[in-house]
Amino acid sequence: MVSLLLQGLALGVLTGGLYALLASGLSLYFGVMRVVMVAHPAFLFLAAYLTYTVHTAFGLDPFLALPVTVPLFFALGVAVQRLLIARLAPENLAMMSVLLTFGIALTIEGLLGTFYTGSYKSVSMEYATRSLTIGGVHLPYDKIIAFWVAAITLVVLFAVLVKSRFGQSLRATIQHREAARLVGIQTERVAGYGFGVGLATAAVGGTVLALITPFFPASHWVWIGKLMAIIVVGGLGSVIGAALAAVLLGVVEGLVLVTVDATWATMMFYVFLFLALLVRPQGFFGGRLAHRF
Amino acid sequence: MRIASRGLPLLVAALAIAYPFLVPNYYLVYAGALTVMYAAMATSWNLLGGFTGYVSLGHSAFFGLGAYGTGLLVVRAGVPWVVALLASALLVTVFAVVVGIAAVRVRGASFVIVSIALVSMMNLVVQGWRSLTGGSTGLQVPSPFPGLHRGQTHMVFFYLFLALLAIALASWWYVSRSRFGAGLRAIREDEDKAESLGVPTAAYKVTAFALSALFVALAGGLYAVWFGSLDPIFVFSILIGSYMVLMSLLGGVRHLFGPLLGALIVAPAGEYFLIALGETQIHLTATGLVLVLVVLFMPDGILARFTRRRAGPSIPDETAEQRLQGVTP
Numbered sequence: 001m002v003s004l005l006l007q008g009l010a011l012g013v014l015t016g017g018l019y020a021l022l023a024s025g026l027s028l029y030f031g032v033m034r035v036v037m038v039a040h041p042a043f044l045f046l047a048a049y050l051t052y053t054v055h056t057a058f059g060l061d062p063f064l065a066l067p068v069t070v071p072l073f074f075a076l077g078v079a080v081q082r083l084l085i086a087r088l089a090p091e092n093l094a095m096m097s098v099l100l101t102f103g104i105a106l107t108i109e110g111l112l113g114t115f116y117t118g119s120y121k122s123v124s125m126e127y128a129t130r131s132l133t134i135g136g137v138h139l140p141y142d143k144i145i146a147f148w149v150a151a152i153t154l155v156v157l158f159a160v161l162v163k164s165r166f167g168q169s170l171r172a173t174i175q176h177r178e179a180a181r182l183v184g185i186q187t188e189r190v191a192g193y194g195f196g197v198g199l200a201t202a203a204v205g206g207t208v209l210a211l212i213t214p215f216f217p218a219s220h221w222v223w224i225g226k227l228m229a230i231i232v233v234g235g236l237g238s239v240i241g242a243a244l245a246a247v248l249l250g251v252v253e254g255l256v257l258v259t260v261d262a263t264w265a266t267m268m269f270y271v272f273l274f275l276a277l278l279v280r281p282q283g284f285f286g287g288r289l290a291h292r293f
Numbered sequence: 294m295r296i297a298s299r300g301l302p303l304l305v306a307a308l309a310i311a312y313p314f315l316v317p318n319y320y321l322v323y324a325g326a327l328t329v330m331y332a333a334m335a336t337s338w339n340l341l342g343g344f345t346g347y348v349s350l351g352h353s354a355f356f357g358l359g360a361y362g363t364g365l366l367v368v369r370a371g372v373p374w375v376v377a378l379l380a381s382a383l384l385v386t387v388f389a390v391v392v393g394i395a396a397v398r399v400r401g402a403s404f405v406i407v408s409i410a411l412v413s414m415m416n417l418v419v420q421g422w423r424s425l426t427g428g429s430t431g432l433q434v435p436s437p438f439p440g441l442h443r444g445q446t447h448m449v450f451f452y453l454f455l456a457l458l459a460i461a462l463a464s465w466w467y468v469s470r471s472r473f474g475a476g477l478r479a480i481r482e483d484e485d486k487a488e489s490l491g492v493p494t495a496a497y498k499v500t501a502f503a504l505s506a507l508f509v510a511l512a513g514g515l516y517a518v519w520f521g522s523l524d525p526i527f528v529f530s531i532l533i534g535s536y537m538v539l540m541s542l543l544g545g546v547r548h549l550f551g552p553l554l555g556a557l558i559v560a561p562a563g564e565y566f567l568i569a570l571g572e573t574q575i576h577l578t579a580t581g582l583v584l585v586l587v588v589l590f591m592p593d594g595i596l597a598r599f600t601r602r603r604a605g606p607s608i609p610d611e612t613a614e615q616r617l618q619g620v621t622p
Contacts, residue, residue, distance in 0.1 A: 030402075034402075035402075036402040036405065036406065038405075038409070084585070084589065087589055088588070088589075089592070092346070092592075094401035094402040095346065095348045095401065095402070095405070096588050096592060097402075098348065098350075098402055098405045099348065099538065099542070099584060099588045100584075100585055100588045100589070102350065102535065102581075102584065103580075103581040103582065103583075103584030103585035103588065104581065104585060105581065106532075106535065106577045106578065106580050106581030106584065107577070107578045107581030107582055107585070108581075109574065109577050109578075109581075110574045110575055110576065110577030110578030110579070110580075110581060111574075111575075111578050112574070113573065113574025113575075113577065114573050114574050114575045114578070118574060217574060221409075221413065221531055222413065224409060224413075225409065225410050225413040228406040228409065228410065229410070232403065232406060236402075236403070261421075263417055263420070263421035264421075266417055267414065267417055267418075270410050270413065270414045270417075273406070273407070273410050274395055274407075274410075277395060277396075277398060277399050277403065277407065278395050278398070
């Protein structure tokens, strides 16, 4: 029993790292535009399918798709923000942006289903199928790789947000848009780049996802639920809060997965979502919106 | 203008009642029944969305619960279908009140998240509770009219859905003229101000949420006995929920007949795409693109373009600036 719990805990931490990466993008969108981007998981699977194509057509390692998908997704993110989201009227931005990104998600799902069919696809690499055993706990290599890729990406993301001039402008835009504009920050452009960075994290996440799990076009709905639960529990807009909530929910999922079953493990995300909304709608870790990184 | 606005609905109603006898085959009766079902659901959705501005993408949860509730009562408890339909709709309404109390505490985008989560949860429960619901293999519900052949059944359900649509439209109309409706509109314009003016916002929101769920559940229950087989993936799909939103937005959420008009466009188009393009996923792309275009270019819907807020019981949607322009020379 103890080793079973340890197994669940270890798997939970590893998956939680990936969740943290995926949820960070959502926190960015919410921070810069107050937009809940329902299409984030759809883009995630778009990246997973592109990775799949690179792998099956050219026989390349999935991670070699990143130099293509990351810049591509950055550009897509800037385009989505500048061409679509920036056009919405500010009075009802929250609702309309959800509907807009929802439409984008449906569009992507339909295209993926048409081009790749609705059946399961997967990318499996020889090096990722074995697992590491420490003290009776089995840690699959693919999950370990996913964790480290997520961790490195998150560290880079934080470094950019904290150190670079762009990161400062972005944080200023998130904290107070008008004030940021007054000190000469071109907030529109910064918001576009913020979206680009968010989607770039989806490109990395999608590649990792392709490696660790089979996927099909409609599976992005499950991820919407999971990621939304994470950012609500973490506090909408807080990247740190999202990361903490991601690991917490990953661990809860892992423990329920080994002790009960997969249905209840997924259900825990929704239980936590409703609990957070009932008890602390501002989130457990986040504080007020996006005021810290 | 007045004659047109009075006469047109009557003419449309007469045409709708005569529809099954005007079309050449039973397939078109079936497509008609499906369209009327969606129209009824979109109108019900608009009882919440149109008045309060709360966008629920998860109303298919109530559709699915109504369908499974009715189906399970008929199959497992042997209850007559009419009783099962009403009982399950009542249960769903009670459930909606409970969920509503949690859901309407949050506003804006968080509410949409909750509504999406609701569908996913119900899907998980129904697929996971295999011994009761049959899980992913679905549930078979016996036909309520064993004496009728398939085409005649379509005809019966066409009129049942038409009756439901009429009730939903009448409810919307009644609410739009009531104090309750005025309170809901105040919530849409400025919830904090409405609260401070003494509108019991929480109670109003939960009531609107439950009322809207009740009619959608009735549509789900009728669907269950009409189709005879329930598939959790279809019944609890986000797509059904998004159709309700798309239809309402396209037609115009602030108009009585907006969702109906939207349904008359979207539902036949959906059926046509299904025939023309087969079972590919491209209809999702079509739905998604139309939604994006409506949100970007026509958020007030088609009816807002044609009516200048005179014909029909619609809600004025002036902004403060527009009002100011009206009084300043």
